[in-house]
Amino acid sequence: MKKIKLVLLMGMLLIAIGLAISSFTGGVPVKEAPVPAPKEFTVVWSIYAGWNPWAYAQTSGILDKWAAKNNIKIKLVRMDYMPSIEAFTTPSVDACVMTNMDCLTIPVAGGISCSAIIVGDYSNGNDALIVRNNLTIPQLKGKKVNLVQFSVSHYMLSRALDMNGMTDDDVKIINVSDSDIGPAFIANKDQEAVVTWNPLVMEIMKNPGVKKIFDSSQIPGEILDLMVVKTKVLQASPELGKALAGAWFEVMNIMSSRTDKGKGALEEMAKAGGSSLIEYQNQLKTTAMFYKASDAVTYTNSEEIKTNMRRVRNFCSKYELLGAGVKADDLGIKFSDGTVIGNQNKILFIYDAVYMQGASK
Secondary structure, eight states: OHHHHHHHHHHHHHHHHHHHHHHHTTTTTOOOOOOOOOEEEEEOOOOOTTTTTHHHHTTSSSHHHHHHHEEEEEEEEOHHHHHHHHHTTSSSEEEEEEEEHHHIIIIIITTTEEEEEEEEEESSSSEEEEEEOOOSSSSGTEEEEEEOOHHHHHHHHHHHHTTOOOOOOEEEEEETTTTTHHHHHHHOTTTEEEEEEETTHHHHHHHHTTTOOOOOSSSTTTSSSEEEEEEEHHHHOOOHHHHHHHHHHHHHHHHTTTTTHHHHHHHHHHHTTTTTTHHHHHHHHHEEOHHHHHHHHHHHHHHHHHHOOOOOOOHHTTTTTTTTTOOGGGGGGEOTTTTTEEOOSSSSEEEOOOOHHHHHO
């Protein structure tokens, strides 16, 4: 009998609760809140040995998989290099691949705070100083040197001259567009020196009478290739950083696997860059890729990266590439251990290893 009363009491209690809820909602059934649509981000990349893996990340579905895993959408767009960085300075682009120097001289110089979330590789011979007539670096004094002025080519020439007790004033720098520099040097035998990057270096080196006398392998780690995200975007949506780093290092694992799948991935990357598999593999030989996230984190946490960034920053300041009258210490560069070089109150360049650390687990 007691059990029956207890059951009746429980039933009446449930009915009362139901009526209370019904009166609170006006008798209208409670609907579940709609699931918000995933945020969409635009990420831009350009053709280069160290960035072609983004093409495979897209065609293989790996990028979409990591985006879905983080409840976002990523629109990956290929553009020419300089236009891609210019697009990054507009509100329409959230992330872009670029070198450490170009990040300083374009978005950072324009006042945009940037976070480098992937340190993908450094040029290890992809950029080179090539001469005719067996010239040596000291013999370049008074000679014309063709390059894209104020680019990483200009920076590398400056370092080559400095290492040989010379300065930029010892040569005559001739500014040539990146689209013309290779064909012009090959066609004009009167040009004695040129600085450029792969695949143009490989094309020029096929011609008789030319010699490479300096390349980026002699300044390791100074020309870095990065995935850069606007800091304000990353702070508001850290899931973008997680998706990009996760996709990138999954591709790195496949790319370096020495399996049929890895070879297929390399073929996709070569095709995206407009080269054959063999040509692309040769380009990778002069590209120091961080295939493991843990290796990328180790380098990003090193003292070496700080020393190299000081060199790059000082070069940019010398030529007022940070802005008219802007000195090297006027802006701050923050590293993943919290160290800041320059102005701690105006940090516009951040190395953020958090997302690579997450990908290494």
